[in-house]
Amino acid sequence: MVFEHKHIISTKVLSRADIELILTTAQSFKEINQRDIKKVPTLRGKTIINLFYENSTRTRTSFELAGKRMSADTINISAASSSVTKGETLEDTAKNIEAMDADVIVMRHPASGAPDYLAQRLSRCSVINAGDGAHEHPSQALLDLMTIKEHKGTLEGLTVAIIGDIARSRVARSDLYALKTMGATVRLAGPATMLPPGLDQLGAEVYSDINAAIKDADVVMMLRIQLEREGGSKLLPTKREYAQFFALNPENMKLAKPDAIVMHPGPLNRGVEISSYVADGKQNVILEQVENGVAVRMALLYLLAGGGASE
């Protein structure tokens, strides 16, 4: 089948067939990453720009490796070292990059909608959203789906609990849409101050008691909590109280199905949203997520820049 999308901005617009194609493609690329010589010529001559307006280690490295392992030329631009600090508009920056005949721009940006904005204004270049504000982070969701599917064999009928600062989580939104499309049930949980309005209308089950969310779940995904953010102390009293009521620990993990897996998009706040006993426990698949991240991003780059067709 043919991949119809020019950009990857949101998982909301991906069909079941799209997601299956991405995951199948990623699975075939995963094998490359396990080779001694981790390089194929698939995207030779293609140019990929990582345009990062926010700090990122994991996601940027993952996209960079994904491009390089397929022989694309990969350039990283970070806001601190570019014309961005000189006050250039996003449109001008992006058009300059496009004028240098880049094939894909991978963008992370603190403002929701920035990748949309870019995609509307570029004529040739594909845009991959590597996280925009509190909107979406589709490649993270797709690597989550890949990891879940590897463990559970299917996504259909699973119950996935996502716990933490849902209001400011782009990961939760992208996971919600993709998991729903694949037939899973998604529970979103956290302190009520971190549950934005309308989550039920977006298709989620909403809980402010995390024990209820974890009960009989197949997957428990914890999100990073950032108390140091502006206004954080209006949302939560202390990290101590957060750990007491909203963290995953060996005790409440028992409420999940016995074969449930534990996920986290990273970076971990050990002792805050997740106890080290669980983070390092035998049910955790956190590093598999990271590993699959490279494969999923290879798949996305391939589908956008490599011709798009795959059987």
Added chain:
Amino acid sequence: MNTIIKNGRVIDPSQNIDAILDVRIASGRIAQIDKDLEAGADEQVIDATGLVVTPGLVDIHVHLRDPGYEYKEDIVSGTKAAAAGGFTSVACMPNTNPSNDNKAITRYMIQKAQLEGFANVFPICSITKGQKGDSLVEMGDLKLAGCIGFSDDGLNVEDGAMLRHAMEYAHGFDMPIIAHSEDESIKDGGVMNEGALSTELGLSGNPWVAEAASVARDIMLAELTGAHLHVCHISTSRSVELIRAAKQRGVRVTCEVTPHHFTLTEEAVRGYAVNAKVGPPLRTAADVAALREGLRDGTIDAIATDHAPHHIDDKNMEFSYAAYGMIGLETALPLALRLVDEGILSLAEVVALLSYKAAKALKIPRGTLAIGVAADVAILDIERVWEVTRQSIKSRSYNTPFENQSMKGKAVMTLRDGNVMHTEV
């Protein structure tokens, strides 16, 4: 030269006129309204057959950006847009640079409009010096200079004691306080209406209560002080309820609604449409219905545009960073006329909300065709279908969510003091 506007359907809510009549203008004033007036040799005749003749429309809430932001709009371009929309008078907000908190700027605005403009300008001065919220402007002196009311529009006066004393002091000079009622701390940086859509788009939400809580406070301060409070651009059903109840118990409160708030919902923001970014934000379908009911039952006194021109450089960017506001002078009439088509208001009621009642809310001596007043007249073709395009827009900016949309109803001629300010007959 004197003029006769012949055979138009004259609608003047101030005198309960709605009939096919002729209007005679002499020496810049309304001289006579009657059937079958004979044109004298020195009189030019405007044939208004099939057209509607109304008092020149009055917009009590515009931003003309002059002085200081002339790259967005100035008094000439802004009043040209007004005339094209059928408006002959506009009340302009003080958030210029420097802000209008003094007699010199107030006079500059009025005079520039008289000498170079295409509509009358009635300045609204700031409540506090520099709109900083901490010390009162010279309200008495400003009234003498031609100011018609006080507002820190765009900003809420957060300090309750400050607003209370502003009301008391303004009341002493029989001047209204015009409130942009939005509690900044509850708003908490929200850039669109809070709800499922803001969650989906990942944009920070501005909940209805930010407006309603502030409206409630402001109403009670008006109740305490006896001052006249005019609430700007209400957007939520709760504000309508609060103002309806306050009016019932005799509080001196008036309010306005913008065409965009009674026409669009938050859905217009989908796709991060920066031209739908406005303060207060576009709300839900239930709010739109409540605003229309408020117009129907008389709770809302005026349709005002909050015409807020912004240069493309202030808009063309990430949604969260883009400026708030949209232009409105040239689309207000057709959007209001949709309420007639939908059976919510009569044509005369729409005309009243855009002229006589609006003027009355802020005691602007316009919005009527009474004999002897300045001949400010709008001639409307309520059936004309036209398209909003960058070429059609007279404003210096074209930040409107209605771009490339079809409109029905157009001011085809606008006269100020009997002189043609705009014509496309």
